[in-house]
Amino acid sequence: MKRKIRVGFTVLTIYNVIIYLIILAPIVAVLLASISPSEAPVFPPNGFTLKWYLYAIGNSLYMGAFGISLVLGILTALSATALGTLSALALVRYRFVGRDVLQAFFLSPLILPLVLIGVALLQFYSLVGIRASIFTLLVGHIIITAPYVVRLVSVGLAGFDRNLELAARNLGASAWETFRRITLPIIMTGVVAGAAFAFIVSFGDVTLTVFITSPKVVTLPVRIFAYLEIRYDTFIFALGSMMIVFAAIAMVIIERAVGLGRVFGIEPRGR
Amino acid sequence: MPTRRRRLFLIPxxxxxxxxxxxLVFYLPPIAYTFIQSFYKFSPMKGIIKEWHLGNYGKFLTDSYYLGILWRTIWLSAVVALVCLVLGYPVAYYILHMAGRARxxxxxxxxxxxxxxVVIRSLGWIILLAPTGPLNRAVMGLHITSKPLPILFQESGVIIGLAHIYFAFMVLSLISSLQRIDPSLPLAARNLGANTVQAFLRVTLPLSLPGVLAGSVLVFVLSVGSFVIPAMLxxxxxxxxxxxxxxxxxxxVNWPxxxxxxxxxxxxxSGIILLAGRWLERGKYSAVFQ
Known part of the structure; x- marks a missing residue:
């Protein structure tokens, strides 16, 4: 009996190792394909070169798009986090007429297909006559990322003991001091998680962005997407690898700051 | 006191x-405007004509070409949900049986x-699934087929790509449902004479069905709305x-x-979400949520 369980568990372990390898395979494939000297992409690589990276770094079109993606991601993370946190505070802390409707309204972009939000913004901008710029992209990205912040901060606020704030006020702290020294540190995990989600979603989005970009303001993922509709060569894998490395760096920063497990809500709070 | 109350009301x-x-400026009006425009007419010569009709919906729902695409979207998404479920259940089960840190x-x-x-992940799949890629070379090297398998730029390639990106959502959904099962329940079944497989099939599996449904609906809805993977793969x-x-x-340019x-x-x-929500609330699994 014991032995049978052991065998079953070994089979399960082997199965899981295979699944995990498959999950990581496409990312490893992009990294390895990028060092191939041949122009036609091959896997496994048929040599070693960094020339595609130099080519990518020297290409102002793609580095410009990379810069736009980066600035847009940071601006989105900052504004969606600020606006979303304030709204979550109101939604969890106060009872007012229409609170449930408002909450559903703020979370609704999560259910709507991104394509619909994209075409709606495209038509709205062209109706009103707003030209595409980093700010028109920013507005779209705030709409699709703020719901994550609202939800994550709300979860953090729900388990919050309000007596801590009352005690601080009783001991002479001002409202602002209480917020900064008591409330903010406690909801910080949710806030940072929201910011991380907002950045990741904004930095990688194509489905919404493809509808509201203009030839002059294009993010890197959209540029790669458009490039692949016409050409397919090793250069594009070098660009892809740079995005992967960038994501890995972001991951390390988040891990150092709050712990990735907590960001994704899988580890107990008081780790 | 009244002023203070008013101030309190103003804070939220x-x-x-x-x-x-x-x-209220950039989300609700654009969506509403899009909805209104969906009833407008369109002519290739004159562009958008502001006359109301149901023709756009009628055209889609009566033309077999469009219905075929609708049907393909539905069944592709359903297959993706099923693939994620079948492959993900053992993973969720395994993760839960690990100790804290490994978990x-x-x-x-x-x-x-x-x-x-997702663009980069699709790129990875393109090179892995290509006719000259490692998968096909392995398959042909083992003499399973003589020609490369038609995966890339086919429905099977799209299914693989979608299952890959939404796998995590299914596993998380299953974990949260499996986690809620009292560990003493399968143990009790074992004590009462059931073997491991029986205890799993008769106790653990039925109790995890809400997670199965929630994860499947989530993956289905995400797949239906996905754009990059079907376009690239x-x-x-x-x-x-x-x-x-x-x-x-x-x-x-037929925007309407x-x-x-x-x-x-x-x-x-949203129809699928509502249906599943109804079923979860009313059905025999409602007890699980109370």
């Missing part, structure tokens, strides 16, 4: 105002590809609803028809 208003302003690490590994944009040959909408805006399709997409996605 000030807090939600910035986000509400953005939503956190395994969940992180499952989630880590989410940090990389379908190579323009596997047309799904989102790709059709994209074409309508980029290549043709594109709008009607975007709302059909919305009805499809």
């Amino acid at each position: 208003v000030f807090l939600v105002l910035p986000l509400l302003a953005i939503f 956190g690490l395994l969940v992180l590994l499952i989630l880590s590809p989410l940090l990389v944009t 379908g190579g323009g040959k596997v047309t799904v609803l989102t790709y059709l909408i994209y074409q309508q805006y980029i290549k043709f 028809f594109g709008n009607a399709m975007a709302f059909i997409l919305l009805v499809l996605a």
Whole structure:
């Protein structure tokens, strides 16, 4: 009996190792394909070169798009986090007429297909006559990322003991001091998680962005997407690898700051 | 006192105002305008004609070409949900049977590809599944087939790509449901004479059904709305609803028809969510949520 369980568990372990390898395979494939000297992409690589990276770094079109993606991601993370946190505070802390409707309204972009939000913004901008710029992209990205912040901060606020704030006020702290020294540190995990989600979603989005970009303001993922509709060569894998490395760096920063497990809500709070 | 009460009432208003302003200008009106436009007429010569009719919806729902694409979108998404469920259940089960630290690490590994944009992950699949790629070379090297398997730019390639990106959502959903099962229940079944397999099939599996349903609905809805994977791994040959909408805006200019399709997409996605929600609340699993 014991032995049978052991065998079953070994089979399960082997199965899981295979699944995990498959999950990581496409990312490893992009990294390895990028060092191939041949122009036609091959896997496994048929040599070693960094020339595609130099080519990518020297290409102002793609580095410009990379810069736009980066600035847009940071601006989105900052504004969606600020606006979303304030709204979550109101939604969890106060009872007012229409609170449930408002909450559903703020979370609704999560259910709507991104394509619909994209075409709606495209038509709205062209109706009103707003030209595409980093700010028109920013507005779209705030709409699709703020719901994550609202939800994550709300979860953090729900388990919050309000007596801590009352005690601080009783001991002479001002409202602002209480917020900064008591409330903010406690909801910080949710806030940072929201910011991380907002950045990741904004930095990688194509489905919404493809509808509201203009030839002059294009993010890197959209540029790669458009490039692949016409050409397919090793250069594009070098660009892809740079995005992967960038994501890995972001991951390390988040891990150092709050712990990735907590960001994704899988580890107990008081780790 | 009245002034103080009024001030208290104003606080939440000030807090939600910035986000509400953005939503009330750039979210609600565009969606409403899109909905209205979906009833307008269109002529290739004159452009958009502001006359109301139901023709855009009628055209989609009566033409077998469009219905075929709708049907393909539905069944592709259903297959993706099923693949994620079948492959993901043992993973969720395994993760839960790990000790704390290893468990956190395994969940992180499952989630880590989410940090990389879907364009790059599709790129990885393109090179892995290509006719000269490692998968086909392995298959042909083992003399399983003589010709490369038609995966890339076919429905099977799209299914693989979608299952890969939404796998994590299914596993997380299953974990949260499996976690809620009292561990003494399968143990009790074992004590009463059931073997491991019986205890799993008769106790653990039925109790995890809410997670199964929630995860399947989530993956289905995400797949129905996905655009990048069908576009890239379908190579323009596997047309799904989102790709059709994209074409309508980029290549043709019949926006009213594109709008009607975007709302059909919305009805499809939200309809499934509502149906599943009903079933979860009313059905025999309602007890699990109380």
